[in-house]
Amino acid sequence: MPAWWRQAVVYQVYPRSFADADGDGIGDIRGVTSRVPYLKELGIDAIWLSPFYPSALADGGYDVADYRNVDPRLGTLDDFDDLLAALHAAGIKVIVDIVPNHTSDQHAWFQEALTAGRGSAARARYIFRDGTGPDGSEPPADWVSVFGGSAWQRVDDGQWYFHNFAVEQPDLDWSNPEVRADFVKTLRFWSDRGVDGFRIDVAHMLTKDFVDPLPSQAELDAMPRDGNHPMIDRDDVHEVYAEWRAVFDSYDPPRTAVAEAWVEPSRIPLYARAESLGQAFNFDLLEADFDAGQFRRIVGDNLELAATSGSSTTWVLSNHDVVRHATRYGLPDAERDSAGRPTRKHGNEWLLSGGTQPALDRERGSRRARAAALFVLALPGSAYIYQGEELGLHEVAAIPEADRQDPTFFRSPGEDIGRDGCRVPLPWSADGPSFGFGTGGAHLPQPAWFADYAVSVQHDDSTSSLALYRAALAMRRLLQTDESLTWVETGRDDVLAFRRSNGWTVFTNFGTEPFELPDGPPISLSSRHRDERILAGETTVWIAGA
Structure with a gap:
């Protein structure tokens, strides 16, 4: 029998914005449990649960302070077990997010590293370096973090630690056996509880080779990403995943995994092969216009890559990191270079203008989004749906600066508006203080137009986006024959x-x-x-x- 995940429809739940059961304005585990009947009626095969671990929320939960617990604001381990049982009873499998590249700066390990001092075993779990200049007051290199600003942060005793993302997300040193052993323990912890698989955050960045003298940012940017880059898509990361695969395969049925790996296309099969993680995200449609030529090329290329790895491909139109595709498709096409690559972040100019320029054709975006969804859901491979996509939700652009949460916004002022607009809590009803999200409001402001997209409005409307998704997911099972x-x-x-x-x-x-x-x-x-x-x-x- 083919593995369940090969042609599964997986629904991404961003728990803090899905449903709030206790009325504190933040979505929680019991809120997700309360909506299991909705997910069952939708017709999905699995959910991917974005981070629900203890976190200071410096990066929407991707700064993890404890990998084997639940954030108290979101519930308890008992609540998680109840959710798992409810989903399994509904025939829905569960994939949880694992964030192995970095921890939170509130993690016990990092707090120990700060107090233990230079040369300690505690600091060896992370990437600490002495600074440059006569007194070490300059960072070890001029590297820029993904979220903007320096990728190095100085601590009280003068050393610097590396953080590829936010300051609050220090990178782990994956050459350290203790780091590797602890993540194996984490994978077993959740597998033993009954989760069916794992989504691996920035799977291509774990292992690093920082040889002194460190290269400059310009030198890093010029290096080929061929398996030998100091920090991106290194061949030795698959030694880690071979060990993880042994863990996954020790369970019956084997646990599945999917890599978030932004790598050169020819290297995707390394992550998707059976002896590694087993499947990898295909993000090409996130960067594509609503264009027949682009869609045909992307489908052909990714089916070939899947055949190379022996895995199945994945199809993604939206997720928690990008502008919702209903909005992308309602904006002018992205500017592209001679190779067809977008030269600006799709939708970023619109967001930076507060959602006024360029003009959004909302009806056209919705029409194209429905057409793209039906196209993708008919393809062989697995499909990932981002919460609210089935409602036809657009991006929320008009979020006051005081309410924004994404570190990208704060570390790159005037350059990137951040990802808050696709993370606004869902509208379940057409009225109420938070459109049915919870009794205590919503942690990100919801626009008035959400009322028209609410589940209660669409539920019995045969022409709604929700009805289309339900019909497509029910009918899709008839299409799941071979993967060609x-x-x-x-x-x-x-x-x-x-x-x-x-x-x-x-x-x-x-x-x-x-x-x-x-x-x-x-x-x-x-x-x-x-x-x-x-x-x-x-x-x-x-x-x-x-």
Whole structure:
């Protein structure tokens, strides 16, 4: 029997913004449990639960202070066990987020490192260096963190520690056997509780080779990412994952894992192969325009990569780190270089202007988002849905500076607005202080237009985005045969069609001019609820096999 995850639909739950059971304004574990009937009715196969561990929330929970516990603001381990049991009873598997590149600066290990001093075993778990200059007051190198600003932070005794992300997220030293052993313990802790798999945060960054003298930032940027880069996508990271794979395979059934690995395409199979993590995210659609040529190339490339690794590919249109795709598709296409790569962050200019420039065509974005969702859900491989995507939610741009939480916003003023706009708590009802999220308001402000997208509004509306997702997920099970497709020529560059092995055919019109469908069986599902044989622009239809 094929592994369950190969063609699963996985729903990402960002727990702090999903549902709030205790009314403190922050979503929690019991809130997720209360919505298990909703998730079951939606028709998903699994949830991916973003970090719920104790955290100072310097980076939305990705600064973990204790990997084997639950943040008290989100609940208890008993609450987690109850959630796990409820999901399993509903036939839904559970993937939890593991953040192995760095800890929180509140983690017991890092607090010990601060007090233990230079040369201590406690500091050897992290990456500490002496500074430069006559008195060591300059950082060891001019490196810039992902969130902006220096990647080095000085401590009281004068040494500096490396943090590739926020200051509050010191990087671990993965050459340290104690670090490796502790994460094996963490994987077993959650596996023993019954979780079905793990999503590995920044899986390509764990191992590092910082040989003195350290290179400059310019030298780092110029180095090829071929497995020998000092800090990105090193070949030796797979020694870690081989050990993890042995842990996963010691369970019956084996635990699954998926890598968040932003690497060169040719290197994705290293993470997705059976002896490593087993699957890796394909993020190409996060950077693509609503364009037939881009979609066809991305599908073809990633099915080839999956065949190389022996895994299945993954399809992602939105997640907690990017502008929601309903908004991306309603904005002008990204500026691209000669190789087709986006030269600016998609949607960033719109967010920086407070959501006014360039102008958002909300209806077009929603129409394209529905068409893209139906296209993706018909593909072989697993599909990841980000919470609220099924409601057709757009990005929230107008968040006052005082309410923002993302460290990207604070460390890169005027350059990156951050990711808060896709993390605003969900609207469950059309009224109330937080649209049904909880009795105590919401930790990020919700716009008034959320009322039109609420679950209560869409639940019984057969034309709603929610109804479309429910119908597609129910029907998708009929498409899950083998993991291949055959392209069908349409005679138009802006219309794509492919056929699955059971005869189902999918047509997507990426353009605006109508397309006449060939004679055959009636339309089974349409992103625009039209039954005629004319495929409108920016529309996808599924047609059952004859």
